[in-house]
Structure formats: C-alpha cells, structure tokens
Amino acid sequence: MRLSVNNLACDRGGRRIFEGVSFTLLSGEALVITGRNGAGKSTLLELLAGRLHPAGGKIIWEGAGERSLTECLHYVGHRDALKSALTAQENLDFARDFLGNPALSPAEALEAVGLAHAARLPVGYLSAGQRHRVALARLLVAHRPLWLLDEPTSALDAASQETLRQLLENHRAQGGMIAATTHSPLFLSEPKEIRIERQSARIEREVP
Numbered sequence: 651m652r653l654s655v656n657n658l659a660c661d662r663g664g665r666r667i668f669e670g671v672s673f674t675l676l677s678g679e680a681l682v683i684t685g686r687n688g689a690g691k692s693t694l695l696e697l698l699a700g701r702l703h704p705a706g707g708k709i710i711w712e713g714a715g716e717r718s719l720t721e722c723l724h725y726v727g728h729r730d731a732l733k734s735a736l737t738a739q740e741n742l743d744f745a746r747d748f749l750g751n752p753a754l755s756p757a758e759a760l761e762a763v764g765l766a767h768a769a770r771l772p773v774g775y776l777s778a779g780q781r782h783r784v785a786l787a788r789l790l791v792a793h794r795p796l797w798l799l800d801e802p803t804s805a806l807d808a809a810s811q812e813t814l815r816q817l818l819e820n821h822r823a824q825g826g827m828i829a830a831t832t833h834s835p836l837f838l839s840e841p842k843e844i845r846i847e848r849q850s851a852r853i854e855r856e857v858p
C-alpha cells in the first residue's frame with residue numbers, strides 16, 4: 651500500500667494554513683509530523699482522514715484494491731469519541747461492530763494497553779491517561795492499515811508511552827502505516843519526518 655501526498659494546501663477560516671506539503675508513506679513506514687502550535691499538524695491529519703477538503707494538491711491511495719482511503723484508516727484525534735456512560739469494554743464492543751474487520755477482542759485490546767482491570771468501569775470514571783489508552787485500544791479491535799494519530803502520547807505516563815511505542819512498531823512490522831503528530835519524541839525506528847511550517851512544509855529526513 652502507498653499513500654502519496656502531492657503539494658497539499660489547506661485553507662481554514664478564510665486563510666491559508668499551509669501549502670506545498672508532499673510526502674509518501676509505504677507499508678511498514680511511520681511519518682512523524684512536527685511543527686509549532688497552530689502550524690497545521692492536526693489539520694493535515696484531518697485532511698488525510700477525509701474530514702476536510704484540500705484547497706490544492708492531491709492525496710493518492712494505492713494498493714488496497716477496492717477499499718478507499720477512509721475505509722483503510724483509523725483516526726484518533728484530540729477528541730476521543732468515547733461514550734462516557736458506557737464501560738471501556740462496551741465502547742470497544744461498539745467500535746468493533748461499527749468498524750468491521752475484527753482483529754483483537756475488546757478484552758485482548760484492553761489487556762494490550764494495560765487496562766484489563768478497568769474493562770467494566772464507565773469511561774467517564776477513568777483518568778485522562780486511562781481514557782486515552784481506551785481510545786488507543788480501539789486501534790486494535792478492528793484491522794485498518796493506516797493509523798492517523800494526533801499527539802498519541804498526550805496524557806500518557808512513561809510506561810504507557812513505551813506500551814504505545816511497541817504497539818506502533820508491531821503494527822508496522824505487520825505492514826501497517828502510521829502518521830502521527832507530536833511535540834515529543836515517539837522513539838520509533840527510522841521514521842520519516844515532516845515539519846509543517848506556515849505556508850510550506852519541509853521534509854527533514856526521509857529514509858531511503
């Protein structure tokens with residue numbers, strides 16, 4: 651599978667946020683997106699997720715047969731889209747039924763993020779970091795090759811950040827792809843990196 655982004659531009663609120671964003675992402679690769687506050691990192695993920703329309707440029711998704719880009723991705727944004735009144739397990743049951751392509755069971759996914767003990771608690775009772783881990787567990791209950799993650803380490807302690815790093819590397823090892831915004835290192839193996847700057851984006855380092 652291959653995601654190609656060519657000369658992408660985005661306008662929001664009547665002004666140009668960025669332009670000239672180009673990169674490719676292949677199976678097994680990770681892209682780390684950096685930039686100052688307000689540069690447009692989340693906006694770039696929203697464009698890739700199909701939540702916004704580009705003002706220019708192209709997003710090309712190849713190698714997934716009939717499946718469109720939106721059918722092939724998980725998006726975890728700042729808003730976790732969890733239902734507070736439902737338990738962690740119920741939230742994951744819902745995601746699994748809704749998304750199709752089942753992968754791990756909800757119990758296995760909660761175990762993988764270290765939250766087996768919280769399966770029966772309403773998500774509204776969980777801490778910010780625990781809640782974020784439930785949102786990340788959603789990645790595991792339905793198979794989608796491309797993970798779009800907006801500041802995935804936010805609210806995570808050091809142990810949970812390491813768990814996340816392992817989940818991301820496992821996903822890549824199985825041919826998955828990741829694009830993640832971040833203000834802090836994710837410690838991934840040889841990621842591609844792109845820095846979003848006002849009205850332009852520069853490839854900092856690209857792995858051959």
Ligand SMILES: Nc1ncnc2c1ncn2[C@@H]1O[C@H](COP(=O)(O)OP(=O)(O)OP(=O)(O)O)[C@@H](O)[C@H]1O
Pocket residue numbers: 662663667685686687688689690691692693694831
């Ligand atoms: N719904 C919206 N309408 C208009 N402008 C918006 C909207 N959402 C975001 N913006 C603007 O788009 C720009 C980019 O925002 P974005 O959230 O993508 O930045 P970011 O790089 O992710 O920032 P941060 O590091 O603070 O999370 C900002 O100037 C922001 O004010």
